[in-house]
Amino acid sequence: MTEPLFLRACRNQPTERTPIWLMRQAGRYMAEYRAVRAKVDFWTLCQTPELACEVTLQPIEAYGLDAAIIFSDLLTLLPPMGAPVEFSKGHGPVVHDGVQAAADVDRLKHFDVADDLGYVAAAVRATVAALPAHVPLIGFAGAPFTLASYLIEGGSSRQFMKTKAFLHQEPAAADRLFALLADVSADLLCLQAEAGCRALQIFDSWAGCLDPADYADWGLRYTKRMVDRIRARHPGVPVIVFAKGTGTYLDLVGQCGADVLGVDWTLSLDRARALVGPSVSLQGNLDPGRLFGPWSALQPAIDRILDAAGDGTGHIFNLGHGIHQHTSPERVGELIRYVQQASAARRTTQG
Amino acid sequence: MTEPLFLRACRNQPTERTPIWLMRQAGRYMAEYRAVRAKVDFWTLCQTPELACEVTLQPIEAYGLDAAIIFSDLLTLLPPMGAPVEFSKGHGPVVHDGVQAAADVDRLKHFDVADDLGYVAAAVRATVAALPAHVPLIGFAGAPFTLASYLIEGGSSRQFMKTKAFLHQEPAAADRLFALLADVSADLLCLQAEAGCRALQIFDSWAGCLDPADYADWGLRYTKRMVDRIRARHPGVPVIVFAKGTGTYLDLVGQCGADVLGVDWTLSLDRARALVGPSVSLQGNLDPGRLFGPWSALQPAIDRILDAAGDGTGHIFNLGHGIHQHTSPERVGELIRYVQQASAARRTTQG
Numbered sequence A, B: 001m002t003e004p005l006f007l008r009a010c011r012n013q014p015t016e017r018t019p020i021w022l023m024r025q026a027g028r029y030m031a032e033y034r035a036v037r038a039k040v041d042f043w044t045l046c047q048t049p050e051l052a053c054e055v056t057l058q059p060i061e062a063y064g065l066d067a068a069i070i071f072s073d074l075l076t077l078l079p080p081m082g083a084p085v086e087f088s089k090g091h092g093p094v095v096h097d098g099v100q101a102a103a104d105v106d107r108l109k110h111f112d113v114a115d116d117l118g119y120v121a122a123a124v125r126a127t128v129a130a131l132p133a134h135v136p137l138i139g140f141a142g143a144p145f146t147l148a149s150y151l152i153e154g155g156s157s158r159q160f161m162k163t164k165a166f167l168h169q170e171p172a173a174a175d176r177l178f179a180l181l182a183d184v185s186a187d188l189l190c191l192q193a194e195a196g197c198r199a200l201q202i203f204d205s206w207a208g209c210l211d212p213a214d215y216a217d218w219g220l221r222y223t224k225r226m227v228d229r230i231r232a233r234h235p236g237v238p239v240i241v242f243a244k245g246t247g248t249y250l251d252l253v254g255q256c257g258a259d260v261l262g263v264d265w266t267l268s269l270d271r272a273r274a275l276v277g278p279s280v281s282l283q284g285n286l287d288p289g290r291l292f293g294p295w296s297a298l299q300p301a302i303d304r305i306l307d308a309a310g311d312g313t314g315h316i317f318n319l320g321h322g323i324h325q326h327t328s329p330e331r332v333g334e335l336i337r338y339v340q341q342a343s344a345a346r347r348t349t350q351g
Helices: A005-010 A031-037 A042-047 A049-063 A074-081 A102-107 A118-130 A144-153 A161-169 A171-195 A212-233 A247-254 A269-276 A288-292 A295-308 A329-350 B005-010 B031-037 B042-047 B049-063 B074-081 B102-107 B118-130 B144-153 B161-169 B171-194 B212-233 B247-254 B269-276 B288-292 B295-308 B329-350
Strands: A085-087 A093-095 A137-142 A199-204 A239-243 A260-262 A281-286 A315-319 B085-087 B093-095 B137-142 B199-204 B239-243 B260-262 B281-286 B315-319
Touching: A005 A199, A005 A315, A031 A042, A031 A049, A042 A049, A042 A085, A049 A118, A049 A329, A074 A085, A074 A093, A074 A137, A074 A144, A074 A171, A093 A144, A102 A171, A118 A137, A118 A171, A137 A144, A137 A171, A144 A161, A144 A171, A144 A199, A144 A212, A161 A171, A161 A212, A161 B288, A171 A199, A171 A212, A199 A212, A212 A239, A212 A247, A212 B295, A247 A260, A247 A269, A247 B247, A269 A281, A269 A295, A281 A288, A281 A295, A288 A295, A288 A329, A288 B161, A295 A329, A295 B212, B005 B199, B005 B315, B031 B042, B031 B049, B042 B049, B042 B085, B049 B118, B049 B329, B074 B085, B074 B093, B074 B137, B074 B144, B074 B171, B093 B144, B102 B171, B118 B137, B118 B171, B137 B144, B137 B171, B144 B161, B144 B171, B144 B199, B144 B212, B161 B171, B161 B212, B171 B199, B171 B212, B199 B212, B212 B239, B212 B247, B247 B260, B247 B269, B269 B281, B269 B295, B281 B288, B281 B295, B288 B295, B288 B329, B295 B329
Parallel strands: A137 A199, A199 A239, A239 A260, A260 A281, A281 A315, B137 B199, B199 B239, B239 B260, B260 B281, B281 B315
Antiparallel strands: A085 A093, B085 B093
């Protein structure tokens, strides 16, 4: 039996059409999701396997996507390290007892993910059991730079000045912090692979605030450490690295050894391909903002992406960022059907 | 008499060293600035020519920069259009009576900049009279996309979803809005040139949220309209366009016809040069976050930028964004002295 479409695309193998999934596809834009969230808070949803499973399955059932991604949050591993996270309404996450000084790094705990994040593995097992065989489940976790920025800034940030100050003023402590985060986050990904995830995505959501030299030192180096650690234990599981905003040095990101690189909408896929060479797959790259326009404006944008992906081999269609909560579910359905049909038609024409 | 160093660099002519100025160089990181701001609010400071002149001169006197930029704000032209702006402490600007629907565009006034923004011209005249002859004064204004985003979002934004929705849902009204903003903003730049500014910078601070096709339609097109309108009246005045976050398609930005393109820190200057060709000058591109580290970490970053600028012709040193308010003034002084000395030494060695 052939592997699912999405996994073959991750491995840069020819596919009969382009697979599609959407970052944050289980989310507030769906009425089904909001109905679940009306009953529990965000953290409870993340930590209750049957609920996380339920919302993970919602977009698969509604839209026939080609991959599912387990419902969870990048910050799940901070509380067991000793940094509680609060999700307050209308604000981003607030991280307590984070890292203000070098000494704070040594206070953080190197915990066992199987003990403290067993709820993630349980959600993965329940979801894999419920998913159709042709829809693989993706596990995910954060890259060290992005996780560290939450610890150092105490939450979200626009300019990441505290984080940059810490890296440059305390490079030895930052190295200890990033190495710890790389190992714990890689362990969390391995836990998800062991529970049944068939691909793993590393999110480096804020890496794009770094210049190329800082990215080499503080992004690439520790992302590669994660990829190496995962490979050693799960050599057959494709690893996707999405470092948002790094299109000007995507070749550098590619040196982490990922199977698939996420691309945001600012870099066209043909330029991305020219930067990273033929062997890696590319995932992206529709601007989520384009889903706010009419179909007549959206379709040409989708076509441009399919055009820029050449013959479509090694391309996984996605947004260039998580889907926005005010997106119209109808537009999402149109997007998914169109990508699946148009990419199949293109293969037929080309073949 | 030869033209000032900065202007020769804008014209891509050989210079004996690399000129340097810093975006937002008159700002909160300077005690002298904070002393003035303690007495008046931000809007009053913008609108009082003698105070705007005073703070514009402060960094020139303190650091010997190679260009001054008039103290003002991108949003000065919104109130005369009928959209009052409020700067509340700890928040970004709040724009009232902005654009929520197509009909709101036709409510906006096409005012005469000389009448309503005469205080900008007065500040320019006072500053030019006080500046040494070798330090040109830069005038500035916003690009249509960035200005429109403030009107549509009602202030700052992270994702610009309302703006994107408006562009795609109401393209005809958006065209009227952008054309109006282009003309008024170009007129404001011309007013500054007539009052004595010897270079003009167009800030497109949020253009980087657009994909290349949207940038072509909604960034480039109206920025070029501004450049053309300025050229027709002031053919000898160099125009700098800084579209932050557009490094993945800087070649497209370059099609606006600017003399100088600003480059943020995510794109190295040698890559920028490869994208835009030899005829345009480049301005940038140190990460303001690097000023938070020790000199030992900052100096190699400056050297990398000077290296990437080749022989230094057509390079104006700057940050890749405005200087942060918590930057150490000592570090700023070190940066400026080092760029001026090291770039001169490189020219001698190369010559």
